[in-house]
Amino acid sequence: MFEYALKGKPRYWIWLGFLATLILIAFYFWNLEHHIGAGRLLGLHRDLTWGLHIGQLAFFVGAAAGAVMIVLPYYFHNYKEFAKITVLAEFFAVGMVLIAMLSVFVVMGQPPRVFYVLLYPTPNSIIFYDLIVLSGYLILNLICGWTVLHAEYKGVKYPAWLKPIIYLAILWGPSIHIVTAFLLQGLPGRDYWLTAIMAPRFLATAFSAGPALLIVLALLAKKLTGFDVGQKAIDTIAKIITYAFIINLLFFGFEVFTAFYSGIEHHKAPIIYLFFGYEGHTEYVGLMWFSMILALIAVVLLVIPSLRRNETTLVLACLAIIASIWIEKGFALMIGGFTPNPFHTVTPYIPTFPEFMIAVGTWAVGFTIVTILWKIAISVYQSKEKGVFIRS
Amino acid sequence: MAISRRDFLKVIGITGVTSAVATIGGVLIGRGEDILKEIKPASKVRWAMAIDTRQFKTDEDFQKVIEACHKAHNVPNIPDPIRQVKWIWVDTFEKAFPTIEHEYISEEIKKRKVLLLCNHCDNPPCVRVCPVKATFRRPDGVVVQDMHRCIGCKFCMAACPYGSRNYNFYPPREFLSQVNPEYPTRTTGVVEKCILCYERLDEGKQPYCVEASEGKMFFGNLNDPDSPVRKAILENIVIVRKPELTTKPMVFYII
Numbered sequence: 230m231f232e233y234a235l236k237g238k239p240r241y242w243i244w245l246g247f248l249a250t251l252i253l254i255a256f257y258f259w260n261l262e263h264h265i266g267a268g269r270l271l272g273l274h275r276d277l278t279w280g281l282h283i284g285q286l287a288f289f290v291g292a293a294a295g296a297v298m299i300v301l302p303y304y305f306h307n308y309k310e311f312a313k314i315t316v317l318a319e320f321f322a323v324g325m326v327l328i329a330m331l332s333v334f335v336v337m338g339q340p341p342r343v344f345y346v347l348l349y350p351t352p353n354s355i356i357f358y359d360l361i362v363l364s365g366y367l368i369l370n371l372i373c374g375w376t377v378l379h380a381e382y383k384g385v386k387y388p389a390w391l392k393p394i395i396y397l398a399i400l401w402g403p404s405i406h407i408v409t410a411f412l413l414q415g416l417p418g419r420d421y422w423l424t425a426i427m428a429p430r431f432l433a434t435a436f437s438a439g440p441a442l443l444i445v446l447a448l449l450a451k452k453l454t455g456f457d458v459g460q461k462a463i464d465t466i467a468k469i470i471t472y473a474f475i476i477n478l479l480f481f482g483f484e485v486f487t488a489f490y491s492g493i494e495h496h497k498a499p500i501i502y503l504f505f506g507y508e509g510h511t512e513y514v515g516l517m518w519f520s521m522i523l524a525l526i527a528v529v530l531l532v533i534p535s536l537r538r539n540e541t542t543l544v545l546a547c548l549a550i551i552a553s554i555w556i557e558k559g560f561a562l563m564i565g566g567f568t569p570n571p572f573h574t575v576t577p578y579i580p581t582f583p584e585f586m587i588a589v590g591t592w593a594v595g596f597t598i599v600t601i602l603w604k605i606a607i608s609v610y611q612s613k614e615k616g617v618f619i620r621s
Numbered sequence: 622m623a624i625s626r627r628d629f630l631k632v633i634g635i636t637g638v639t640s641a642v643a644t645i646g647g648v649l650i651g652r653g654e655d656i657l658k659e660i661k662p663a664s665k666v667r668w669a670m671a672i673d674t675r676q677f678k679t680d681e682d683f684q685k686v687i688e689a690c691h692k693a694h695n696v697p698n699i700p701d702p703i704r705q706v707k708w709i710w711v712d713t714f715e716k717a718f719p720t721i722e723h724e725y726i727s728e729e730i731k732k733r734k735v736l737l738l739c740n741h742c743d744n745p746p747c748v749r750v751c752p753v754k755a756t757f758r759r760p761d762g763v764v765v766q767d768m769h770r771c772i773g774c775k776f777c778m779a780a781c782p783y784g785s786r787n788y789n790f791y792p793p794r795e796f797l798s799q800v801n802p803e804y805p806t807r808t809t810g811v812v813e814k815c816i817l818c819y820e821r822l823d824e825g826k827q828p829y830c831v832e833a834s835e836g837k838m839f840f841g842n843l844n845d846p847d848s849p850v851r852k853a854i855l856e857n858i859v860i861v862r863k864p865e866l867t868t869k870p871m872v873f874y875i876i
Contacts, residue, residue, distance in 0.1 A: 263810060265792070266810075267790045267810070274704050275703055275704060276784065278775035333774075337772050338774075338809065339772050339811060342770075342771075342773075345753040345772055346753060354750050354751055354752040354776070356750070417746050418781075418782025418783075419779065495720070567779070570784060571719075571783055571784035572784060574716065576703055
């Protein structure tokens with residue numbers, strides 16, 4: 230089955246080569262950082278020690294949930310329309326979890342020591358659990374996706390021993406968001422994070438941004454390879470996204486209500502900084518409102534049934550959701566958590582170009598894996614449809 | 622279905638063995654607890670510090686204290702203000718106590734300079750979050766940092782509500798004019814902070830800062846009613862930073 234990954238049109242190799250170049254650039258900057266010091270390369274500082282990269286952890290842990298929303302209806306409710314997208318969703322989750330894990334790895338100041346986390350297991354630290362749930366989810370999805378696909382390749386039903394593993398993978402899914410939210414929401418003095426709505430919001434953003442990215446990629450695959458996961462499958466996923474995204478916006482409203490009706494100054498301060506500026510600092514005001522406008526556009530496009538069923542407007546809505554949640558969860562979440570700082574002043578954080586390229590490199594690793602696994606899966610399905618093994 | 626003789630004996634056997642093990646185990650555990658009670662020290666040491674902010678007046682008062690600490694611990698002198706490494710430093714009252722600061726308190730107090738350092742909290746969030754036990758709390762309350770264990774994840778810096786932790790954003794050895802061979806220098810990518818001179822405490826000495834303050838800082842065992850720190854707390858009005866977070870800071874400020 231793996232031989233499908235080794236045969237492909239030139240555009241397949243050009244794309245993989247492009248991703249490899251991005252990974253090399255990221256590796257160069259990451260390596261440089263550990264020689265000359267993060268202070269000379271990154272935008273991080275004393276008052277904001279987790280920036281763009283931990284933001285990527287939050288966002289891509291969410292993206293990985295694309296799988297749960299597809300795999301759960303398929304296996305728990307026997308929703309047959311998802312038959313063709315289930316394996317793709319599992320492989321997608323593998324790539325996304327890998328990005329999340331790499332995003333934590335690149336934050337480490339002493340990468341050679343990272344296995345101390347396993348050597349000196351510390352159950353009171355949430356990072357310990359995050360490592361377990363992330364690597365567990367990666368392995369579970371790889372096993373489930375690969376075994377089901379291999380059975381398909383052989384023209385048989387997948388083995389019975391896989392069933393409990395599939396169920397475990399579905400139940401495991403939400404844990405990666407909950408634990409990642411717990412990284413943030415249990416810290417005293419970080420008022421933007423110290424809220425019980427953090428974990429539910431992580432789930433809601435995950436169940437909207439994840440499937441949205443999956444739809445965009447599935448429709449892209451359809452355009453490139455002709456492999457169609459089915460109109461009904463896309464329609465159902467779009468409905469899931471609509472509900473999850475509206476719930477996310479509601480959760481945000483709850484947070485705003487709690488902060489502003491209680492009137493507690495330090496609870497309000499991070500939201501004021503992000504949306505209106507604080508003590509003359511207005512670095513992210515424009516970006517935050519841009520995210521809000523994107524969210525509103527997405528809601529309008531998704532709530533109106535004819536627009537949701539139209540492929541073009543659906544893709545636009547998905548892209549708006551991805552961008553909106555990326556700004557809010559993959560970026561501003563970190564800034565709001567650290568600003569204002571413990572002295573209630575503002576030290577602005579602007580990610581640098583090398584910092585951004587390191588993040589891009591982690592994305593490239595994830596998308597390389599997704600590309601290869603999807604190439605294999607789509608080739609298997611297409612050769613079955615045509616009754617012959619094809620080369621493309 | 623009736624229970625067969627064989628099954629009945631099995632149940633009896635299992636029950637018997639379980640209760641025997643439980644009894645013996647219970648006795649042993651019980652004895653262990655008693656032994657532990659006996660060997661625990663009668664008076665536990667809990668190191669704490671009180672800083673008399675009224676006595677620190679000139680810049681020189683502060684500089685002497687800071688230099689004593691930073692020189693002894695090879696703290697690099699990094700010019701970049703937002704990426705500095707500082708174990709003990711100076712800021713104004715309103716920055717140090719942002720939740721207490723009020724517009725009508727006297728200008729003198731608002732702008733009064735205070736010494737800031739790690740609070741060696743009794744309930745330290747940094748210790749709770751560290752994934753490799755690189756930062757831990759000694760039984761005497763000192764929150765120490767092992768720079769050789771630290772993986773540089775910076776979780777502790779997100780957890781500390783006092784901004785007392787430092788990440789080595791720059792290779793620290795480049796910023797050392799002289800090196801004290803008694804204490805290790807650090808490498809880039811690890812977190813460090815005040816360690817309350819635990820090595821000196823173990824020798825029966827006071828921390829460098831307290832020594833250099835010449836009576837402006839009081840140090841001692843909080844559990845000892847006769848210690849200088851207990852007396853200072855009793856006789857003066859003292860506050861701690863962000864008490865509402867119940868991290869229980871062990872650095873007290875006399876106002």
